[in-house]
Amino acid sequence: MLRAALVAICLAVFPAAAVAAGNTHAVRIEGMKFIPERLEVAAGDIVVWTNKDFLPHSVTAREARVESGDLAPDKSWRFTARKKGEMRYICRLHPVMKGVLVVK
Amino acid sequence: MNSSKIAVALSASLFLVSAFAQDKGGPSDPQIAGIVVTANAIDIDAGKLAKSHTKNKEVSKFAQLMITDHTAVNKQAGALAKKLGVKPEDSPTSQSLKTGAAENTKNLKGLKGAGFDKAYVDHEVAYHQQVLDAIDKVLIPSAKNAELKNLIVKVRPAIAAHLDHAKMIQSSLAKK
Numbered sequence: 703m704l705r706a707a708l709v710a711i712c713l714a715v716f717p718a719a720a721v722a723a724g725n726t727h728a729v730r731i732e733g734m735k736f737i738p739e740r741l742e743v744a745a746g747d748i749v750v751w752t753n754k755d756f757l758p759h760s761v762t763a764r765e766a767r768v769e770s771g772d773l774a775p776d777k778s779w780r781f782t783a784r785k786k787g788e789m790r791y792i793c794r795l796h797p798v799m800k801g802v803l804v805v806k
Numbered sequence: 807m808n809s810s811k812i813a814v815a816l817s818a819s820l821f822l823v824s825a826f827a828q829d830k831g832g833p834s835d836p837q838i839a840g841i842v843v844t845a846n847a848i849d850i851d852a853g854k855l856a857k858s859h860t861k862n863k864e865v866s867k868f869a870q871l872m873i874t875d876h877t878a879v880n881k882q883a884g885a886l887a888k889k890l891g892v893k894p895e896d897s898p899t900s901q902s903l904k905t906g907a908a909e910n911t912k913n914l915k916g917l918k919g920a921g922f923d924k925a926y927v928d929h930e931v932a933y934h935q936q937v938l939d940a941i942d943k944v945l946i947p948s949a950k951n952a953e954l955k956n957l958i959v960k961v962r963p964a965i966a967a968h969l970d971h972a973k974m975i976q977s978s979l980a981k982k
Contacts, residue, residue, distance in 0.1 A: 734963040756882055757875050757964060795871055798970040 724748055724782075729801070731759050731773070731793075736801035743783050745805050752778040759799070763791040832948030833897050839954065840894035841903070841945065842883045842961075845937055846876040848907040852933075855914055856926045864975055865923045872930070872968070879961050886957055899940070920982070927976050934969035941965065 724747035730737045732754040743749060753759050753773040761770040761779060766789050770779040783789075783805045793799040833841060853872035860866050887894055910929050917925050941962050949955035 733960075734967040755964075756960070757878050795874075796967050796971060798967050798974065 726750060728752065730754050731799075734796060734799055736791075736793075736799060739800070740802045740804065742804040742806060745784055745786050747783050747805075749781050749783055749803065750778050751781070752776070758795060760794040761791055761801075762794040763789050763803075766791075769794070832944060833899060834895070835890075835949060835951050835954055836892050836895040837897035837900070838945055838949050838958075839883065839887045839892050840896055840900045841940070842958070843880055843887075843894050844900040844903050845940075846880040846883070848903060849876045849930075849933065850880075851907065852910065852914075852926070852929070855911060856922075859914070859918075859922050860926070861919070862923045862979075864978065865927060868927070868930070868971065868975055871971075875964060875968070879964065882957060882961075886953060890951060890953065892951075892954070899944070920979075924979055927972055927979060930972040931969065931976055934965055934972060938962070938965050938969060 724744060726748045727741055727743055727750070729741060729749060729751045731751060734755065736751070741749065751761050751770065751773070753775055756775050758772045758774050760772055761768065761781070763769075766785070768781065768789065768791065770781070772795070773779055783803060786805045789803045789805065791801050791803065849872050853869040853876070856869035857866055857873070860869065886892075910933075914922060914925055914929075941958055945958050946955060946962075949958060
């Protein structure tokens with residue numbers, strides 16, 4: 703009850719905080735594919751890529767200067783999508799793997 | 807690819823197909839495990855040879871990827887074989903893979919510079935195509951143990967991606 707009241711007060715005082723914490727979306731990396739290959743999110747949303755393959759992968763968009771570093775099997779990488787537009791990315795290690803993140 | 811290289815690739819491919827045919831009724835699970843381990847070890851060795859010979863950054867990166875990825879596959883295959891109590895066995899197929907690898911190594915060791923890069927990448931294209939064909943036509947249909955079959959199914963997309971990646975480098979080398 704007390705916690706609910708506190709949350710209500712916080713939301714009343716800082717409504718922007720509630721809006722800024724965007725939705726979280728998941729992209730699975732499996733079978734040498736980004737699943738889904740194309741993902742549309744709102745600016746401020748969080749995208750989490752998780753490597754479910756037995757090989758290392760990366761999320762790399764050179765132009766946008768986005769680089770996850772090598773993701774070992776079962777590792778995840780969180781990214782907050784801020785810049786609106788279409789971001790095409792690849793796995794730097796396996797450049798035939800491609801994905802698109804659309805930020806609206 | 808010049809005509810002698812095409813001849814080498816073609817004869818290697820025919821040799822492999824006929825070797826598969828000799829595994830009457832398809833290879834057994836221990837033989838399949840032996841083929842998987844051999845096929846990976848061959849590409850790891852080719853990758854090590856390429857890394858020590860090439861001066862091309864793209865080729866060197868690809869060679870390192872082959873070492874990393876095929877080592878990971880063999881680690882999985884080794885762990886599964888141990889779990890299932892399967893001891894990898896030799897077969898006409900694994901023997902022909904080894905013979906083909908020895909020929910390729912001999913050929914590559916006689917080459918330098920751009921000639922080496924082209925021969926290594928051309929062979930990687932042909933080799934991954936052969937392995938992919940073997941997976942589809944022999945290994946998956948013949949595997950009896952479900953976990954062994956699953957492992958091969960799981961590995962297939964990596965081999966297909968390596969094939970496309972090698973083709974990508976092949977066409978970029980052709981433009982130079």
